[in-house]
Amino acid sequence: MAATRLMTTSAAHFKHKVRILRLLLIAVILLAWQALSMSGLLYQDVVPGLPAVARGLYRLLADPEFYSNLWATAGETILATVLGSATGLAGGMLLGGSRYLQRAFERYLYYLGPTPKIIFFPLMILWFGVGPSSKVALGVLSCFFPVALAVATGMRRIPPIFVRVGRSLRATPMQMATRIYLPAMREPVVNGIRLGFGVSVIMVLLAETKLSNQGLGFLVIQNYQRFDMPGMYALLIAVFALAVAVNALLSRLAGTKRSQGVSI
Template identity: 65%
Template sequence: MAATGLVTGPRRGGVDPVLALRLVLIVVVLALWQGMAMSGLLYRDVVPGLGAIAAALVQLAGSRDFYGNLGVTAAEAGLALAVGGLAGLTVGILLGGSRLLGRAFERYLYWLGPTPKIIFFPVMIMWFGVGPGSKVAMGALSCFFPVALSTAAGMRGIAPVLIRVGRSFRAGPLQMVTKVYLPAMREPVLNGLRLGLGIAIIGVLLAETKLSNRGLGFLVMQDYQRFDMPALYALLISIFAMVIAVNALVTRLAAKRPPTRAAAARTGRIP
């Protein structure tokens, strides 16, 4: 019988084409980088060779200063996600659960969301000082909008039968949130948090590059001012790798399916 579908995975004993394409892309990028470093087309040491960057990565991995500053940035980004994410969840549930509030205020989130948040950093400095507070505020403000908008959209996608089940059990507002709303919109909430985390890290790093004496953003500017390009690129690669790892973890959590609506309707239980 002739095959009617597309091949979506590797053949048995063969090579995964997706993995092969990714490896080819990495090899091509590295080759182009090394070729640019050897060509002399740019100023000297602006594009260091791969060997110099690899040596800087090894040195960075053994640096106590790097881990200390990493802890500062991680704490600021984590606190920013907690504050901005909780505020975004609250606002998103209110806007998504009320047609009146959604029509009245959600448009403001769409208008303000794309605004570059770094323009508010001077205000954050005046409000929270030059310490970690202003960096946390920048990250929280940055991650608030994707979490709120994603939560509001998820609220509107909840099956009415789940809400009726919750109300039939006389669940209070807090129980409706924890037992009905959040489990039912788990995927959009996690996607919003994933986007919010990335933007929170960007906000914290940008704030650290502007005014700080600790954190990864401070290290980036320090390497730039010393014109230590291998160390700068090694630091950037480390930041990218860590953000990709965290993003992959949250994506995997979002991919796990919650109990289906049909199962909840059959059992009559709040998932």
């Protein structure tokens, strides 16, 4: 009992130290930014001071146009992440569950995975048009590879006894997937989705800067063209904060129900 209490206290103390380090890092970055702005080494309109960025963030949050563009980007990113994760999950299970498919196709995933997917954007425009569909398709393509590779790796790390028990109980393929495979590789799946979400956000925003009349990427390039640097930095801060929030949610999902066992 005392040992358990000590371990809990140590874990809480460790988390407290991590939070302090994060806050210190943020404070150092902000101070360095303000010092660079005041130093005169760079043009001040390019690196505005923190008060100017804060005013830009206030204007951004008070502007209804920001929220309509936020929902546009969020909708495209969420749909791309859901579709990319679903296809990546299915593809990763097929690769991880079959030596023949793994030998035949996995190397191509490793070849295509690091390829910048923005080069496929012209094809997406030809196939899906200039509307949101082309951005979603690019996000799906970007999300698929990290999820598929993570799931395929997780499948190979499942203890064979789990698979043998499921087959001895004559579990259907759907039961094997939902009650054995997914619970046994929960963390690799969530980590793959986290990576997929990250690259999906990047590709959707890049596509919006190239050809769009809505979305946060469109607002960023619009502020850049007007040389409204505080407004552009405020948008980047908003995008960063949203990405951190979603990743924190996915991390919590990965950390919950770890004690849940495999069941048929």
